[in-house]
Amino acid sequence: MTSPGSTTASAHRIEHDLLGDREVPADAYYGVQTLRAQENFHITDVPLHHFPRLIEALAQVKRATARANHRLGALDDEHAAAIEQACAEIVDGSLHEDFVVDMIQGGAGTSTNMNANEVIANRGLEILGHAKGDYDFLHPNNHVNLSQSTNDVYPTSVRLAILLTFPALTEAMDHLITTLRAKGEEFADVLKMGRTQMQDAVPMTVAQEFNAWATTIEEDVERLTRSATLFQEINLGATAIGTGITTDPRYSQMAAQELAELTGVPFVVADDLVEATSDTGAFVTYSGVLKRIAVKISKICNDLRLLSSGPRAGFHEINLPSVQPGSSIMPGKVNPVIPEVVNQVAFEVIGNDLTVTFAAEGGQLQLNAFEPVICFNILESTRIMTRAMNTLADRCVSGITLNTDVLEDYLRHSIGVVTALVPVIGYSAATDVASTALETGRPVAELVLERGLLDERRLESLLSPDSMTSPHRTTNTGTMPVIPDAGLDSGEITRLPLDPTTEG
Template identity: 65%
Template sequence: MSVATRSEHDLIGDREVPLEAYWGVHTLRALENFPITGIPIGTSPYLVEALAGVKQAAAAANHDLGLLDDERHAAIRDACEEIRGGALRDQFVVDVIQGGAGTSTNMNANEVIANRALELMGHKKGEYDVLHPNEHVNLSQSTNDVYPTAVKIAVILATHDLLAAMQVLEDSFARKADEFHDVLKMGRTQLQDAVPMTLGQEFRTYSLMIAEDRARLSEAVLLLHEINLGATAIGTMLNAPAGYVASACGHLARLTGLPLESAVDLIEATQDCGAFVQLSGTLKRVAVKLSKICNDLRLLSSGPRAGLNEINLPAVQAGSSIMPGKVNPVIPEVVNQVAFQMIGHDVTVTMAAEAGQLQLNAFEPVICYSLSAGISRLREAVLVLATRCVDGITANAELLRAEVENSIGLVTALNPYIGYAAATEVAKEALATGRGVAELVLEHGLLPPAELEAILRPETLANLGPRARER
């Protein structure tokens, strides 16, 4: 069946565009030129919302300055409000990775907003003599200030959601730390027995690691609040009227609720991707720490009969198509993989930022995609780890205590009480016979039973107490 079309014109010539499409000829050419990932920008809700916000703020500034009449301003504003509310996401169709420094994304937004505004004015799509994507929706703007500004806002909003998810995981580990407060176990260095600690201390560490990364991420995202809206092509504000920069930035700050500020030097801000690199590096830090924690969880739960078997992860699915009863640590495993991908995204952001030339970085689309995809997947992974894994972890407390009492590492804790020489002899005998350290200490009369029992209490062995908690 043939699809009804309308004719649109651009620099290259005339093309037929589907009649019902809100996008136009510029978007059509981008669809043909960039069949790269198959992922349209409409799947990035924060980016679409940010683009509509930038266009709405620009229209308001142009209206303030008398460049846009009441009717066109109202139509553009209302179209942008609808899009910011979730409408027309399926019309943002260009690929997330594209040439042209984001021009195709900007024009996709211009065309969708223009055609929806035309409908609101009582006109047909494509009647650009009434309201034009470039002359009205893109008035006083360039892709080179619209796109970076929208990307920053999108990444800020996504990061806020990631920070909230990380708080959930931090709290989950903190609850487990309280639950396992006095569960005695052996600490390990280089996978060898070290000295006693508690499982609560181990899980408290994980909570603090997440808290530290939340703090660093909160600091890094602040750098994105400096925007270059009004810079136009290279930062010289060409075609932006006097007063536009302050007005547009002020309107955008009010629309988004973010403390946005106009960059002190718009030429510098238009070409510099340092804030993205900083954020990406911090996200890599988050990914590395998450992956390390998941490695620990998989190791601590290994077994159940031939591994450490210190903790039990929730059984969330069958682990094998051939081995009955096998359960795998699939939640930590999926978080590991998300972390690996984020580390790769950081390399991409680094290279894309480095590749910028002169007054513009043409590679911000892949920066936008890498950050957006990485943040989104980290957020989901963090929530899954908290709710599908950490919340349901249980401890094998009796096994853990038995391992402490049988571990050669226990002699280190007993050294202040029985002396180095006696502790060395006990360690040698324990290794030779396979007997427990505590058993040998009692057998040789090195400590009375009551004193040994007091020493073996978790608060003594693991240095629990007010001062330890303060540290």
């Protein structure tokens, strides 16, 4: 009979588990339980190694637990050193291709944990001078998984993976913010019509529009960072349900300290490990912020597509960079493909958040069995949002140009500018001017002068870019910009005096 760990003529080795013997490829670092998981969970075709930070996180957790077990005397020098070296190699990027289990799997992540245990054990066996599969010398469960359960290792690893992944997203957000603000500076003095409910509203500057987009993303950089700190609380040492069965009383704190030292993340052990083992609230919160960002970025892309629509039958206020031909049948057509792809990424992230919500709600009793789909969706959302932000900044926003003639024409013929005249000529007169302008197509300014409602200098003052795009107090003789003063009592403001040489 062939013994476990031996190699057959067909370049396989025989491994044994609860269900019996199986042939495993002789050169594979994974083992029989990983093999079974491959067969059972052919779902997404997205293996664990699709997310390198998750593999790195698993290795760091296994490394920290080995150190803690060694300090406690539960793991001897030889075994501890072999496990730690194998984990260090994985952290550095080796053996990732042997993490082959599908990201979505049954068993609450057990297959992921065993995939890690088997790869680390078999690499450790090589380090010790033994053949892969000779688990008498270094065992996936007895040594690599000592003092652990999937139910504390897996959620801790997922939390670490998110903490390792999200900085790339905040960097991409910062890059897009910087790009938008640079465009705002470039277009600082250009006036345009603002719109509400798809109708003309009041004038604004192009810079105000771009800066508003930057601000709405900017406020979520801090929100995402704050929500990520929730993952610093871990349940390492909880083992199966949070009671810490099979562990030394000192193990949980010691393992968390070792993980913090290895990663630089200030991990803390949850006060109630039973609660922490079944709780997925941090994932729901974080995923919700990802959805919030996706909704905002999708709205920005909607705006970009509207403002660039045309070139003859749309808004045509801005030009997006032409990055590829737009039609297989219509010559000369160029589509807003970059905003379109970012829209689709946002739709995916929004859907992923709903999946996370259902998975979090679906847990029962002392464990949530659906953490694999939570992990997959959050890591995927983070990955594609990072790429979308960088793509939008580099292949779209940075190359936007203006059609100033179109902007000026819209502004000149819009009835929205009449709002600036209401404090002086009154709502009724302004309404009458607006109605006539709408019926005849004549400019508001022309009608105001024709009716003698204002003289030319006064009208010019009221319709100046500064007057129409920032708060001002309107008087009988002109407008005065409002200047905030933090030193005044509430309700009081300081105003610049009128310049008699410029007011009519």
